[in-house]
Amino acid sequence: MTTITLNVNKQTHTLEVLPWVSLLDALRDRLKLTGTKKGCDHGQCGACTVLCDGTRILSCLSLAVMKNGSEITTVEGIADGDALHPLQKAFIEHDAFQCGYCTPGQICSAIGMLAEGKARTRDEVKELMSGNLCRCGANTGIIDAIMEVKEGGGRE
Amino acid sequence: MKIQSAVGQPVSRLEGKLKVTGAAKYAAEYDVPDLLYGYVVHATITKGRITRLDTGAAKALQGVVDVITHENRPEVASADLKYIDMDAPPGLVFKPLTDPEVRYNGQPVALVLAEDFETARYASGLVEVEYETQAFETCLDHNLDNAREPGKGFSTMLKPPPPKPTGNFEQAFRDSPFKVDAEFRHGSEHHNPMELFATTTVYEGDGKLTIYDKTQGTVNNQLFVANVFGLRYEDVRVLAPFVGGAFGSGLRPQYQLYLSVMAALHLKRNVRVVLSRKQMFPFPHRPQSYQRLRFAADANGSLTAMNHRAISETSQFEDYAEVVAEWSHKLYPSPNTLFEYKLVSLDLYTPMDMRAPGGATALHAIECTMDELAYEAGIDPLEFRLRNYAETDPSTGKPFTSKALRECYMRAAEQFGWKERNPEPGSMVRGNKLVGYGMATGIWDAYQFPARTEVIITGEGKMIVNSAVTDIGTGTLTVMTQVAADELGLPIEDVTFSYGDSKKPFSMFQGGSAMTASTGVAIVVAVKALKKKLLKKAKSIAGSPFDRAGNDDVAFKYGHMFLRKQPSVSVSFAEIVAANGGKPVKTTNMGAPHVLKLRKYTKSSHSAAFVEVEVDKDLKTITVTRAVSAVAAGRIVNPKTARSQIAGSMVWGISKALHEESILDENLGKYMNANLGEYHIPVHADINELEVIFADERDDLINELGVKGVGEIGLVAMPAAIANAVFHATGRRIRELPIHFDKLL
Structure with a gap:
């Protein structure tokens, strides 16, 4: 067992984990933060995307011990209390999900992607969001929601 | 007092906030104490038997609690009948861990149970299994000669065999001036919902279980568990309030449910079993299929003969x-028809309904054949459909309850700009891309199942609606809330739709595009009964002004009942409940299709899809640059969630035509791309403009709500429209799906 400290959604957690525990399983099974989803456990679907020190990462491809001391933001930490993040509001408004299972990953990934500042056009946003799969086919709604926020139309 | 009707409004998903904040809980996410984690061990051969099983090393590992195999499994029901679920096809249900026989590659052979997930997963690799192998067959194409008639059973009611031949197909086909003879091949596809299949079984003691399961049918799985494990129905509660997609894969109880419950009862512990993505491939799937179509037309472009032979x-x-086989005859009249459907048994797991089962397979072949025949006859493909337009169901002669397909064709063609199309293949070019326009027709049955709902008026004058139905992302929660609100004249804020729980009144599994009609009608019936009850209770209030009022004399709005002729005379629901001794007023009723009346009609939804593709001249890569689907599905309760259903199935159509396939190695008898990296579905970059049009289709016959369902109709026309567009761009008829660039090289 290794003792690690994770700052998740501005709360400090000290936990004992074996080195083989992924960050994803540490969040879901140990910290009970099940908003972060497991869709493939192989870095292929993006459902487990979280923000680590502000950068989007696949939590299934990170071991928890590798993130000792890191600041993690999961989907549970995106809203400001009861006030939803503009992207969360835009997802609801644009019906950017059906089953909702890929949604936390899409939202965390989009926040990370926008912060990277590389995407200028809709096509570039689509390309840079393509690591996040959606099986319901809500693709157009997801990109519409992201574009609305990117272009500053995010509703307060 | 006026409130806007909720039905017809683009209401945002009511559970939206839960989904965007991560608060929505799926089957593997319930925090229960002292949880054991189960991990499945799978057979590595395709057919044969287990000759030796050694679980010693696994059991010796610290943290491992047990390993269950066919050698030590606890007692379960032995009668095959006990395993039959509501969607079971004819035959014998596969029972995991029953005997040493291996029937398909990846069959579960052991369940490891440990105190944590990582230990269970690691220990699964320590279970030693030796096999004696036997020869097997997994490739449909090599076994077409073994095709035979399907067995009949309970599910045959919903999926009847093809109708008898009409006229003389062979002669008519021979004698017609225009004809097409084409073969179509589809590989298998897997549903691959984003959520991994999972069950969390809570062992409550005294033979009682609470089960959080990934399923489309809570009651179906409740009955399955009770029957198989000899428990009382009322002691088994299956909950599935959030389901991370299913697309048919959750219609039947899956093996993680069986294993989780078996372990929980055996160890008297709470047990969670989550399948890995790879473990969801030796699993239900859309079957491989072979189709041969021979269609012919006369000099005027009227269909004369249709033969559709399908083998799955x-x-x-x-x-x-x-x-x-018979979908074409629900769309187009033809005096000579011959429809055949056969099966080949292979050493694979049983296929299962996957979004638009049968229809998605058939319509690709039918609508590509129609396109080809239109070219043979020198008629525009849209004009060819219009010349063969059926005002009544050609296969039965019965009228449709409604059919706005013509409006679908016209509006979608106009929106798309079909008239700009130069019919010459390869004639339209955009830079280095060949541009193709293709169109196709879609049809799907409008089903309705019997369903029960409970409606309750609370002391605050609000309404609660209870149903066992699930919402797998379809929008059922939102849509049912809208229906219920309108029926009682309440704003949707005052209605709570409570669902996804087998303890609540009966609902079939969510499937077949049937839920809005099924649960919706049950709500209509229950609210009607509730209104009578509210009047009766109001009459019992001393000096009630409703004393002489009959059911037709009162109306309901904003939580009040009032006299139609004297609206100022009213009583609030809260007052009625108070007069009822504070006890909520409630009723449970069943809604059912009007079978007798509807026997005289055909019930179908229709669609028309128009697609533009670009094909790179050098690399032959194919992109769907834009698509327009017009859908006639009766009344649209919620245009926002319905649009998502259609747009989502258009993405499925793009996926079926250009991306997804389960690649089977017939020498190994297993799927080679059992992961989301190699099982390709469209990513955001693959999806461009998708436009959805709902035709104005009023249907007063089909059911109380005039709805037909929108789960599958958006998918069926898309693959053919894309294949036809690829032909228009390149002049090549590719009749195998998916169409990858290499097929155009």
Whole structure:
């Protein structure tokens, strides 16, 4: 067992984990933060995307011990209390999900992607969001929601 | 007092906030104490038997609690009948861990139970299994000669065999001036919902279980568990309030449910079993299929002869069948028809309904053949459909309850700009890309199942609606809330739709595009009964002004009942409940299709899809640059969620035509791309403009709500429209799906 400290959604957690525990399983099974989803456990679907020190990462491809001391933001930490993040509001408004299972990953990934500042056009946003799969086919709604926020139309 | 009707409004998903904040809980996410984690061990051969099983090393590992195999499994029901669920095809249900026989590659052979997930997963690799192998067959194409009639059973009611031939097909086909003879091949596809299949079984003691399961049918799985494990129905509660997609894969109880419950009862502990993505491939799937179509037309472009022969795969133990062969005759009149449907048993797991089962397979072949025949006859493909337009169902002569397909064609063609199309293949070019326009027709049955709902008026004058139905992302929660609100004249804020729980009144599994009609009608019936009850209770209030009022004399709005002729005379629901001793007023009722009346009609939804593709001249890569689908599905309760259903199935159509396939190695008898990196579905960059149009289709016959369902109709026309567009761009008819660039090289 290794003792690690994770700052998740501005709360400090000290936990004992074996080195083989992924960050994803540490969040879901140990910290009970099940908003972060497991869709493939192989870095292929993006459902487990979280923000680590502000950068989007696949939590299934990170071991928890590798993130000792890191600041993690999961989907549970995106809203400001009861006030939803503009992207969360835009997802609801644009019906950017059906089953909702890929949604936390899409939202965390989009926040990370926008912060990277590389995407200028809709096509570039689509390309840079393509690591996040959606099986319901809500693709157009997801990109519409992201574009609305990117272009500053995010509703307060 | 006026409130806007909720039905017809683009209401945002009511559970939206839960989904965007991560608060929505799926089957593997319930925090229960002292949880054991189960991990499945899978057979690595395709057919044969287990000769030796050694669980010693696994059991010796610290943290491992037990390993269950066919050698030590606890007692379960032995009668095959006990395993039959509501969607079971004819045959014998596969029972995991029953005997040493291996019937398909990846079959579960052991369940490891440990105190944590990582230990269970690691220990699964320590279980030693030796096999004696036997020869097997998994490739449909090599076994077409073994095709036979499907067995019949309970599910045959919903999926009847093809109708008898009409006229003389062979002669008519021979004598017609224009004809097409084409073969179509589809590989298998897997549903691959984003959520991994999972069950969390809570062992409550005294033979009682609470089960959080990934399923489309809470009651179906409740009955399955009770029957198989000899428990009382009322002691088994299956909950599935959030389901991370299913697309048919959750219609039947899956093996993680069986294993989780078996372990929980055996160890008297709470047990969670989550399948890995790879473990969701030796699993239900859309079957491989072979189709041969021979269609002919006369000099005027009227269809004269249609033959559709379809052969699909099934397992060695169940006869899974689909309706494939006869769809063309529900769309187009033809005096000479011959429809055939056969099965081949292979050493694979039983296929299962996957979004638009049968229809998605058939319509690709039918609508590509129609396109080809239109070219043979020198008629525009849209004009060809219009010349063969059926005002009544050609296969039965019965009228449709409604059919706005013509409006779909016209509006979608106009929106798309079909008239700009130069019919010459390869004639339209955009830079280095060949541009193709293709169109196709879609049809799907409008189903309705019997369903029960409970409606309750609370002390605050609000309404609660209870149903066992699930919402797998379809929008059922939102749509049912809208329906219920309108029925009682309440704003949607005052209605709570409570669902996804087998303890609540009966609902079939969510499937077949049937839920809005099924649950919706049950709500209509229950609210009607509730209104009578509210009047009766109001009359019992001393000096009630409703004393002489009959059911037709009162109306309901904003939580009040009032006299139609004297609206100022009213009583609030809260007052009625108070007069009822504070006890909520409630009723449970069943809604059912009007079978007798509807026997005289055909009930179908229709669609028309128009697609533009670009094909790179050098690399032959194919992109769907834009698509327009017009859908006639009766009344649209919620245009926002319905649009998502259609747009989502258009993405499925793009996926079926250009991306997804389960690649089977017939030498190994297993799927080679059992992961989301190699099982390709469209990513955001693959999806461009998708436009959805709902035709104005009023249907007063079909059911109380005039709805037909929108789960599958958006998918069926898309693959053919894309294949036809690829032909228009390149002059090449590719009749195998998916169409990858290499097929155009």
